[in-house]
Amino acid sequence: MGMNNLKTNGNRKLLNILRKNETISVGLALLLLVFLVLARPNFLDRVNIDSLQTSIAPYGIMAIGMMILLISGVFDLSVGSTMGLGGLVSAITLTLGASPAVAILTGILSGLLIGLINGLIVEIAGVNALITTIGTMYIGRGISEIVLVGRGYAGYTNFPDSFNNLGRGQFLNIYYMFWILLVLLVVFQLVLRYTKFGRQLFFIGGNYDAAEKLGINARRIRILAFVLSGALAAFAGILVTSRAGIANRYTGVGAHMDVIIACIIGGGSLIGGQGSIVGAFSGMVFMVLMSNAFNLYAIPPQWQSILVGIILLIVITVDGYVSLSKQKRLGKI
Amino acid sequence: MAMSSTETVSSISRKKRFSFGALTIVLITALLFAFLTFTSDTFFTYRNIYAIFYGVSFQFIAVIGFTYLMIIGEIDLSVGSVYAFSGMFMGYLMVMKDVPLIPAIGISLLACVVMGALTGFLIVRFKLNSMMVTIATMTLIRGLASNFVKRMYGATYPSVMRHLSKIKFKEIYLTIIIMIILVVILEILLRKSSIFKRLYSVGENRLTARIYGVKSNRIIILLFALSALAAGIGGILLNSRVTYADTAIGLGLEFHLLTAAVLGGASLYGGRGSMLGSAVGLIFLATILNGMVIFNIEPLLQQLIVGIILIIAVYVDTRLNKHE
Numbered sequence A: 001m002g003m004n005n006l007k008t009n010g011n012r013k014l015l016n017i018l019r020k021n022e023t024i025s026v027g028l029a030l031l032l033l034v035f036l037v038l039a040r041p042n043f044l045d046r047v048n049i050d051s052l053q054t055s056i057a058p059y060g061i062m063a064i065g066m067m068i069l070l071i072s073g074v075f076d077l078s079v080g081s082t083m084g085l086g087g088l089v090s091a092i093t094l095t096l097g098a099s100p101a102v103a104i105l106t107g108i109l110s111g112l113l114i115g116l117i118n119g120l121i122v123e124i125a126g127v128n129a130l131i132t133t134i135g136t137m138y139i140g141r142g143i144s145e146i147v148l149v150g151r152g153y154a155g156y157t158n159f160p161d162s163f164n165n166l167g168r169g170q171f172l173n174i175y176y177m178f179w180i181l182l183v184l185l186v187v188f189q190l191v192l193r194y195t196k197f198g199r200q201l202f203f204i205g206g207n208y209d210a211a212e213k214l215g216i217n218a219r220r221i222r223i224l225a226f227v228l229s230g231a232l233a234a235f236a237g238i239l240v241t242s243r244a245g246i247a248n249r250y251t252g253v254g255a256h257m258d259v260i261i262a263c264i265i266g267g268g269s270l271i272g273g274q275g276s277i278v279g280a281f282s283g284m285v286f287m288v289l290m291s292n293a294f295n296l297y298a299i300p301p302q303w304q305s306i307l308v309g310i311i312l313l314i315v316i317t318v319d320g321y322v323s324l325s326k327q328k329r330l331g332k333i
Numbered sequence B: 001m002a003m004s005s006t007e008t009v010s011s012i013s014r015k016k017r018f019s020f021g022a023l024t025i026v027l028i029t030a031l032l033f034a035f036l037t038f039t040s041d042t043f044f045t046y047r048n049i050y051a052i053f054y055g056v057s058f059q060f061i062a063v064i065g066f067t068y069l070m071i072i073g074e075i076d077l078s079v080g081s082v083y084a085f086s087g088m089f090m091g092y093l094m095v096m097k098d099v100p101l102i103p104a105i106g107i108s109l110l111a112c113v114v115m116g117a118l119t120g121f122l123i124v125r126f127k128l129n130s131m132m133v134t135i136a137t138m139t140l141i142r143g144l145a146s147n148f149v150k151r152m153y154g155a156t157y158p159s160v161m162r163h164l165s166k167i168k169f170k171e172i173y174l175t176i177i178i179m180i181i182l183v184v185i186l187e188i189l190l191r192k193s194s195i196f197k198r199l200y201s202v203g204e205n206r207l208t209a210r211i212y213g214v215k216s217n218r219i220i221i222l223l224f225a226l227s228a229l230a231a232g233i234g235g236i237l238l239n240s241r242v243t244y245a246d247t248a249i250g251l252g253l254e255f256h257l258l259t260a261a262v263l264g265g266a267s268l269y270g271g272r273g274s275m276l277g278s279a280v281g282l283i284f285l286a287t288i289l290n291g292m293v294i295f296n297i298e299p300l301l302q303q304l305i306v307g308i309i310l311i312i313a314v315y316v317d318t319r320l321n322k323h324e
Helices: A002-019 A023-039 A046-071 A079-095 A100-124 A129-148 A161-168 A176-194 A196-206 A208-213 A218-244 A255-265 A277-296 A302-329 B005-013 B022-039 B046-071 B079-097 B101-125 B130-152 B159-166 B174-192 B194-204 B206-211 B216-242 B253-263 B275-294 B301-320
Strands: none
Touching: A023 A255, A023 A277, A023 A302, A046 A079, A046 A176, A046 A196, A046 A218, A046 A255, A046 A277, A079 A100, A079 A129, A079 A218, A079 A255, A100 A129, A100 A161, A100 A218, A129 B253, A129 B301, A161 A176, A161 A218, A176 A196, A176 A218, A176 A277, A196 A208, A196 A218, A208 A218, A255 A277, A255 A302, A255 B130, A277 A302, A302 B130, B022 B275, B046 B079, B046 B174, B046 B194, B046 B216, B046 B253, B046 B275, B079 B101, B079 B130, B079 B159, B079 B216, B079 B253, B101 B130, B101 B159, B101 B216, B159 B216, B174 B194, B174 B275, B194 B206, B194 B216, B206 B216, B253 B275, B253 B301, B275 B301
16 A cells, blocks of 8 residues: 555656656756767867857747747747748848848848737637648748849848847857847746736636636737747847858748747647746757757768657657646546 | 537537538639630640649649548648658669569558558547647658668669559559549548548547547547558659659648648538548649749749638638637
8 A cells, every 4th residue: 555655656756747848858958968078079169069059049049939839829830931031131121231230120020020910810810820820931931032033042141240240249158149049038938937928828828718718818918929939030030140141042941840849849739838938948959959969970860850750759648648647637537 | 629518519510511612612723724724825735734633643642641631630740751751662672672563562551551550549549639749750751761862872763663653544644543533432432421421520529429439539540541551652653753762752742732621621620621622722732833834923922822822711711610
């Protein structure tokens, strides 16, 4: 009897740990980090650390926006297109002679606009988020392509140094963009935890109807989440553009899947109501570290998608198992 | 997508709603055909229409399983990866392992079916969201496919395999004939057969379906296996047409099929969908591209136009059939 109790207690504890959704991704990311530091002496090389920062930062920023959407029970497949478009709009504004600050603001504004359109179509017109954001993904990419027609593969280049500095400059040996990511992580963690908006996101994602019946303006909050996600994606695109010094048609192609996968590994769910900023960040760090590990070991990249697929399957299944056993314990099934 | 018990009752008693289904897309496509015929000399020629149908016939095979899954309210985003995997695996077996044609087809399709069934099993057993699971399998299977691409070093497939997509019956490609026959048979089955009608009830409401004795879990696993098999067959034929393992095969196919199925009357909420609609949806999308080429419109605009059409179609549909 006592043994049995102990065992169920132990099981429950394990379940509790697993239910903290970001645990898996934090663990995976740390494990991989420790392994790489110990096993690959060149992991800590300046060049490698630089490239890690500049890949984690923009994608991490997008993951924040995606996670907020996932928590509220929707998602956004158009972020990759928005990323490309944001960088492109900034580049064009610069080329027209505007100052970098204006160019950056215009770029972010374009993302904001796409987010607003997404939000309005999903929440006011009532079109499913999957369909809407596939549509705006096509539309955004189409606009980028049309604008870039005749510019060859190079797209827009020759930006002033002050703009390129945004993506290339460092403070205390850490890239500006990584500092920006860290600030955004802290800000949005605080928003989720301590503001009404943050808590309402979880509520809406958990039970939309109940949230509306309690007088929460679910539509407005989700529209705001879409706007945030769009603006963050465009900003990420601007960072990538200023780092590379080029705005071309390849920026952000396929990024939506990487971001969603990172968020799911980090404990987010397409069903809504769960997720955390720590999860978004650690999921993204894990993805970037893994692709870095594959580079350092010169393993062909296709093995990476196989491994990511398997890990994703495991994470989803564990999550499903945990919530099933929770429901069983509560007697719902 | 969660349904409460009050909606359970209403969904049984609900009268058949207006269906923005096969008929609408058929009409729209007919209008598009008429428009292109009157405005261009080169559109309505035997060769051009034939080319459109030939191109669509490969995707059509893959959209069969996809449509069934949408009818029962599930989605399979891994179709594009399976589409690439099947033909590349088969080609790999033939080129690098000297496996003869028929066993190579058999092994490759068996692998597809097993992967599909496993996907379905996971979804049913752990009550998982099919979109999440198939994002995972999409990534995994794409990785497997790229592996075969690398291992074949750009070799062309053997001639017996390349010939598969070129088989003709009375001067017409067999894939087109198969498409037309399957559309007719499967559409009739969906409308008349009680077994197939059950799919709609599973999609409308799983709980009620179970109460009435429909074994929805088994159906879900079976349909995921079927979806992989259908995508596998379509993929083998397309790979045969492309003649070598091209990494671009099947990229984005899942969204293309989804667009076609939704234009053809399927709903992400399940309970609706038509085989004829999905097929015409595919033809519609192919015709738009064709028309743009004829009018010398920047082909890049295609993405933009497809995106707008998709959103408008679903918006009109949502207006006409208010979802709870």
